Amino acid sequence: MSSSVAPFKKQQYSDLKRDCVKNKKLFEDPEFPANDSSVFYKEKRFGIVKWKRPGEITSDPRLFVEGINSHDLNQGHVGNCWFVAASSCLALKPKLWKKVIPDWEEQDWDPKHPENYAGIFHFRFWVFGQWTDVVVDDRLPTVDGRLIYCHSNSKREFWSALLEKAYAKLYGCYESLRGGKAGDAVVDFSGAVCETIDLEEEAFYKDQEKQNHLFEKLLEIYNCGGIISCSIKAEEHKSEHKMSNGLVKGHAYAVTAVKRVHLGHGPYPRTKAFPMIRMRNPWGYKEWNGPWSDRDTQGIGGWHGRDPEPGVANGTGSQMSTPMPPTSTPSSPGLNNKQKDLNLEGDDSLSEST
Structure with a gap:
C-alpha cells in the first residue's frame, strides 16, 4: 500500500x-x-x-x-x-x-x-x-x-x-x-475499512443477547480508539423528521463516548452499571429528550444534575447520553493501520421504543 x-x-x-x-x-x-x-x-x-x-x-x-x-x-x-x-x-x-x-x-x-x-x-x-x-x-x-x-x-x-x-x-x-454515509467520510479520513450493521434487518430489537453483544463490540471498538457514528433510516418524505424522543430520522450523529456508567446512589448499588452511549447532533441543537437527558427531571436513577462519570453522563449543548443506542456507526483508526470502521443503522421503531 x-x-x-x-x-x-x-x-x-x-x-x-x-x-x-x-x-x-x-x-x-x-x-x-x-x-x-x-x-x-x-x-x-x-x-x-x-x-x-x-x-x-x-x-x-x-x-x-x-x-x-x-x-x-x-x-x-x-x-x-x-x-x-x-x-x-x-x-x-x-x-x-x-x-x-x-x-x-x-x-x-x-x-x-x-x-x-x-x-x-x-x-x-x-x-x-x-x-x-x-x-x-x-x-x-x-x-x-x-x-x-x-x-x-x-x-x-x-x-x-x-x-x-x-x-x-x-x-x-x-x-x-x-x-x-458517515462511514464513507471516515474512510476518506483514515483509509479504514467500514463495516455496516443494520439493526433493523438483523432484528436487534427482538434479541436482548444480540443487543448486549453489540454493546460489547461498540465498547471494544471505542476503547481501541475507534470512530463511531449513528444514523436512523427514513423514507425520503420523512427525512429530517424529528421524532417524539428528540432524535431525527434520516440524520447522522457522532458517537463521542461509549461506557458503562455506575450511579452508586439511589435505588442502584455501585455494582449496577448502565450501558451508555453519548451522541452529538451535527446541527448543534435538537437532542434526545428521554431518560438521562437534560429534560429528565427525575432521572432513570435519580441522578438529575449529577455526573457520575465526568464527560459521559448528561448532555451538554447538542450532545446527549442515551441507554444502549438506537443506531450507531463505529470505526477504528486506517486500513493502512489495519483499522476497522463499523457503521450501524436502524429504523425509527427502534429509536421510538428506546
Whole structure:
C-alpha cells in the first residue's frame, strides 16, 4: 500500500504558498473558483453568495481556538450531516486529524508574522488507496456576512469550514456533499475499512443477547480508539423528521463516548452499571429528550444534575447520553493501520421504543 501523498489537481501546497508569500499576494484557487460553480451543480438555493476571507469575517481568525474538539462543527445549509458527524468524530482522535490537517501550526495565522500568511491551506484524504493532498484558498461562501456551510461555535475558528471546503473541492462542489454515509467520510479520513450493521434487518430489537453483544463490540471498538457514528433510516418524505424522543430520522450523529456508567446512589448499588452511549447532533441543537437527558427531571436513577462519570453522563449543548443506542456507526483508526470502521443503522421503531 502506497505511503506517498499525491497532489490533487497537481497543485503543490509548498510551491504555491512560497510563490504567494514571495509576491505578497493571497492565493486564489483557479481549480475551485469563488463562484457559483463551486457551490452548486444544479440547484441554487440562496440569494447572492459572497465569498469572504476569514479576515473579512473576524478581526482575529484562527485555525483552532482553544484546541480542537467535536463541538467545533455545526452543519450549514447543505444536507451533509454525514460529513459533519464524521468530522466531529475525527476531532476526538489526534493521530487521525493530524494526518488530515498536516502541519497545522504552520498553516495557522501568526499575528507576529502576518507577512507569512498567504490565504492557502491544505488537507489530506484517502482516495483510491492513497493519501491525496487537496489545496484550497481561504475564501468561504457567505450570505449576509455569515458562513452558509459548516462553521464553528467560535466566529474566530475556521478549521471546520476549510476542511469542508477541501472536501467539497474533492467531490466537485458543495452541493455534491448532499446525502451520504458517515462511514464513507471516515474512510476518506483514515483509509479504514467500514463495516455496516443494520439493526433493523438483523432484528436487534427482538434479541436482548444480540443487543448486549453489540454493546460489547461498540465498547471494544471505542476503547481501541475507534470512530463511531449513528444514523436512523427514513423514507425520503420523512427525512429530517424529528421524532417524539428528540432524535431525527434520516440524520447522522457522532458517537463521542461509549461506557458503562455506575450511579452508586439511589435505588442502584455501585455494582449496577448502565450501558451508555453519548451522541452529538451535527446541527448543534435538537437532542434526545428521554431518560438521562437534560429534560429528565427525575432521572432513570435519580441522578438529575449529577455526573457520575465526568464527560459521559448528561448532555451538554447538542450532545446527549442515551441507554444502549438506537443506531450507531463505529470505526477504528486506517486500513493502512489495519483499522476497522463499523457503521450501524436502524429504523425509527427502534429509536421510538428506546
